[in-house]
Amino acid sequence: MPTSTETATPALHLAYIRAQFPSLAQTVEGHPATFLDGPGGTQVSQRVIDAISNYLGRDNANTGGAYATSRHTDAMIAEARSAMADFLHCAADEVAFGPNMTTLTYAMSRAIGRDLGPGDEILVTRLDHDANVSPWLALEEKGVTIRWAEIHEENCTLDLDNLAGKINNRTKLVAVGYASNAVGTINPVKAIVRLAHAAGALAYIDAVHYGPHGLIDVAALDCDFLVCSTYKFFGPHMGVLFGKRAHLQRLRPYKVRPLTDAVPNRWEWGTLNHECIAGITECVEYFADLGRRKTSISRKERERWSAQVQVGTRRAAIVAAFEAIHTYEHGLMERLIAGLSQIPTLKLYGISDPARFDERCPTLALRVVNQTADQTPLALATKLGDRGFFTWDGNYYALNLTERLDVEKSGGFLRIGLVHYNTMEEVDRLLVAFKEIVGK
Numbered sequence: 556m557p558t559s560t561e562t563a564t565p566a567l568h569l570a571y572i573r574a575q576f577p578s579l580a581q582t583v584e585g586h587p588a589t590f591l592d593g594p595g596g597t598q599v600s601q602r603v604i605d606a607i608s609n610y611l612g613r614d615n616a617n618t619g620g621a622y623a624t625s626r627h628t629d630a631m632i633a634e635a636r637s638a639m640a641d642f643l644h645c646a647a648d649e650v651a652f653g654p655n656m657t658t659l660t661y662a663m664s665r666a667i668g669r670d671l672g673p674g675d676e677i678l679v680t681r682l683d684h685d686a687n688v689s690p691w692l693a694l695e696e697k698g699v700t701i702r703w704a705e706i707h708e709e710n711c712t713l714d715l716d717n718l719a720g721k722i723n724n725r726t727k728l729v730a731v732g733y734a735s736n737a738v739g740t741i742n743p744v745k746a747i748v749r750l751a752h753a754a755g756a757l758a759y760i761d762a763v764h765y766g767p768h769g770l771i772d773v774a775a776l777d778c779d780f781l782v783c784s785t786y787k788f789f790g791p792h793m794g795v796l797f798g799k800r801a802h803l804q805r806l807r808p809y810k811v812r813p814l815t816d817a818v819p820n821r822w823e824w825g826t827l828n829h830e831c832i833a834g835i836t837e838c839v840e841y842f843a844d845l846g847r848r849k850t851s852i853s854r855k856e857r858e859r860w861s862a863q864v865q866v867g868t869r870r871a872a873i874v875a876a877f878e879a880i881h882t883y884e885h886g887l888m889e890r891l892i893a894g895l896s897q898i899p900t901l902k903l904y905g906i907s908d909p910a911r912f913d914e915r916c917p918t919l920a921l922r923v924v925n926q927t928a929d930q931t932p933l934a935l936a937t938k939l940g941d942r943g944f945f946t947w948d949g950n951y952y953a954l955n956l957t958e959r960l961d962v963e964k965s966g967g968f969l970r971i972g973l974v975h976y977n978t979m980e981e982v983d984r985l986l987v988a989f990k991e992i993v994g995k
């Protein structure tokens with residue numbers, strides 16, 4: 556039976572895609588540069604680079620001025636907001652920009668925490684990146700109790716019974732990641748939002764890792780907040796916050812007095828990175844163009860992602876793009892996991908059962924079993940780096956997970972992160988390199 560990537564119509568046109576990203580053509584000491592570091596930050600397409608550079612070369616100005624370049628800047632930001640609204644499936648005034656997800660989340664935790672105190676509870680998870688943990692832990696200073704949802708250690712999935720058992724009528728907010736940046740697990744976020752709402756709590760979703768891999772639909776999720784970072788999905792270094800309009804209006808940000816009280820601007824402090832915002836529209840258009848290159852969206856696709864997509868819109872094109880990305884990445888992941896599982900010295904963390912691959916991203920955490928000093932995650936990443944493979948090692952701030960799995964003191968994991976610009980040929984070369992480095 557052909558795999559999903561060997562069917563007559565490939566899900567994605569790789570030659571077209573790779574030509575968009577100038578950095579992919581680099582070599583490292585004679586080796587092709589192989590970017591497996593997407594979870595730390597993805598490469599950027601030429602159209603995003605051009606948008607940033609054109610903005611700096613022509614319109615570089617502050618907002619709200621009575622002259623041409625300032626007006627262009629206002630219009631450019633409005634366009635980027637509406638592009639992100641299509642990307643997330645919300646209204647443009649529910650989108651706020653910030654330097655990164657961590658900063659936005661600290662600002663939201665401070666604002667939400669204003670009304671919380673002893674007797675209130677917030678639920679965080681053992682699987683999350685610390686950026687969706689520490690900003691909530693900071694509220695312990697105000698007497699808020701932080702509760703922890705545990706994981707199934709054998710496959711690094713959330714223990715939903717444990718999570719549900721820790722939500723009660725004192726719970727004010729549930730903070731959960733859409734996908735793990737360490738082991739790739741995709742969490743059943745919609746069900747968790749429902750659990751939170753049933754108890755009268757807010758749901759705060761960290762979609763930073765999920766962003767490049769799957770369609771985000773805040774309308775379908777019904778989450779209260781969702782944060783992501785465009786540099787993880789082929790755009791510039793920016794953070795993006797979705798908040799339901801009613802919350803953005805009701806909550807009180809810490810802000811300077813002259814800043815407007817209108818939403819979403821009251822959640823954007825100081826002068827933003829305008830040149831990077833200029834890259835955001837092109838970042839979203841890149842996805843939309845991938846979708847437009849598909850002839851149509853099938854009924855199945857539409858039902859799978861959302862009931863509310865209108866054919867012909869940018870949102871519909873984004874939906875189509877993610878369907879193609881999902882299929883293509885799935886094929887890469889199957890091949891990589893099948894190959895790695897042939898190397899007995901390697902242990903893969905997270906979901907390894909192909910029947911459950913829809914519950915994971917192609918982000919793999921590995922270790923050598925009974926590792927020696929030259930087989931630590933850092934040693935492996937270095938040896939791979941010397942061969943042109945860019946991987947990561949350590950905890951990547953998923954600290955609670957590396958501590959729970961007791962790998963923190965011995966170097967954490969080696970992380971391989973595939974995205975849709977990676978190829979089968981890269982996967983095959985990586986497997987050969989692994990066999991050289993750690994043996995068959």
Ligand SMILES: Cc1ncc(COP(=O)(O)O)c(C=O)c1O
Pocket residue numbers: 594595654655656657658684686687732734735736761762763764783784793794
């Ligand atoms: C899952 C996840 N959440 C949050 C963050 C923090 O994002 P930012 O760098 O935009 O603050 C990261 C960064 O790696 C991440 O992977």
